[in-house]
Amino acid sequence: MLQNTLEVSVVKNLDFIESGVHICVVANQVVPNLAPILDRNLKAKRVVLVHTADFLQKAKDLASAYSNYQVKTEFFKIQSAFDIVSLRKDMQRLFNFYAEQKPLINITGGTKIISLTMFEKAKEYELPVYYVNTDDSLSWLVPDVESVYHLEDRVKIKPFLTANGFEVVVNELPSSNKLLRQVLDDLIANIDGYKEAISQLNYYAYTASSSLKSVSLSENVEGLRKLVGLFAETGLMKIENNKLIFKDEDARFFANGGWLEEYLFHQIKQLGSKIPKIQDNLCAVEVCKKTNSVKNEIDNMLLCNNNLYLIECKTKRFSKDQSPEGGVSSAIYKLDTLMRELGGTFARGMIVSIFELSKADYARAKQYNIKIVSLSELKDIKRHLTSWLS
Incomplete structure (x- = not known):
């Protein structure tokens, strides 16, 4: 007979992991369903993606990203993200089918009521349960582990974008001269x-x-x-x-501005030895959403601690147009949109300009979590990058 409660014991290692199966709930944020799957210590070989009908495409995008790492995917559809009666029935079906495989249960994604019903069933079946924190660490809810677990930073930019429904169309290789x-x-x-x-x-x-x-x-x-x-x-x-x-x-x-993109790329690359959390760095990237043909250009993008950072390089003067459609404001709003679409809530942006920008421009950018580095500040770009990435 299954027990409704677990005896509390402090586990100092990951010996309790008996299976390569993870069960995750699909949500808008992809990192909680990507980073733990790629952590070699968590031994993921197969992922069951729990999703509502609205999140089927998101689940397929995640599956495409997993395939880059030879991780297989299965889909499990639930009827509702909010109805408790329906959810309990779906969770019973889910655990009836998978419990014998001793899966690890990731309750980070989805609505709170999905997380609670999954946790309820996982405890009933005495299965390991974890939650991915916003600082990219992992907390074990079951069993009782005495400290947080720090996930490996193995995600690369292209699979990260794939999981968010985008693909890299063009990526220029910077010169090694x-x-x-x-x-x-x-x-x-x-x-x-x-x-x-x-x-x-x-x-x-x-x-x-x-x-x-x-x-x-x-x-x-x-x-x-x-x-x-x-x-x-x-x-x-x-x-x-x-x-x-x-x-x-x-x-x-x-000559027409590409030199600044390349300069930033090499500065970030050199920082890699001092900031090991930098996982990947691309220059002159063109991305396209899988569901349409609209292309977006990003001068520099990097992944650091599983968060996406975008850099817009400007070697031309901004117009003095203060409207939302003109000048620096236009660059800020464009970058903010790309940050949300490509990287989600925790994405960050930077505008690098060889011309001096105003205090008002700095203040406006700060409202959108965008950092500005302009003119003479470029001479100390590594310090600005280090501060930004921390």
């Missing part, structure tokens, strides 16, 4: 003096979109000539017959 990285370091160190020349470089790179050859340079471009000279040894661009000539389309993209 050491000379180029040195040039970028010199550029950032003197960013105050180069900002106007960078603005001119953006313009002439834009005019070269069809032929890799810009329109003729105007007379007052001494700063631009000096900037192009800085890149001369890299072979990406040169001035010939008073026109700016680019080596190829990648070089033109680089």
Whole structure:
């Protein structure tokens, strides 16, 4: 006969895990159903995803993400997320079918009443129960474990986006050219003096979109000539017959703002040894929702402690339009939307601009959990990134 209560005992290890089966409830937040499944100590081989009809697509997205790690999926539909009578019947069916397999029960997702009815049944069948905390740790409710368990950070960006219903369409690989990285370091160190020349470089790179050859340079471009000279040894661009000539389309993209994206990528990569919680880092990413063809571009994105961080890089001046559709406000609202769609509640954003932004811009961005780094602050970008990621 099954007991209604469990004897309380403190467990110091995970020897109580007898199975590779986890039962999870599908919800909007994917990390609680992704991070524990990828933790090798929790031994997941198969996941049963409990879902209502409204969350079937979300369940399928999670299953697609699991497949990247050779974890199999089964689906279990419940009729209601709120009706207690219906839920108790569904939970009885669920545990009648799976209890003998000694599954681990994840009660993090779903409505509170789903969590309570699952916990009620799990205790009845003496099965391990866990809850994933917002700080990415895991607490065991059954058995009584004396401390929280810190999950492995094994999630990568592409499976993370897959679980959220997106796929990576394009991901540009940044250059590994050491000379180029040195040039970028010199550029950032003197960013105050180069900002106007960078603005001119953006313009002439834009005019070269069809032929890799810009329109003729105007007379007052001494700063631009000096900037192009800085890149001369890299072979990406040169001035010939008073026109700016680019080596190829990648070089033109680089000159038209791509250099800042690449600089940020390498700064984050270097931080990896100091911040081991950084799991993944991508540059020049284009993502598309699986259910439509609308594409979104993200300059830099990284996963740190299973949370998504998005960075928007700006080498052009923002317009002075103060309306929600213009200027810095537009960039803030766009980034906020992407944060919520791609990363959920705990996603964070950053806008990096080579031009100085106003105190009002900083205050507006802060309201949306977006950090701004502008102009001379770029010289200390690693400190700003470290503070942001902590």
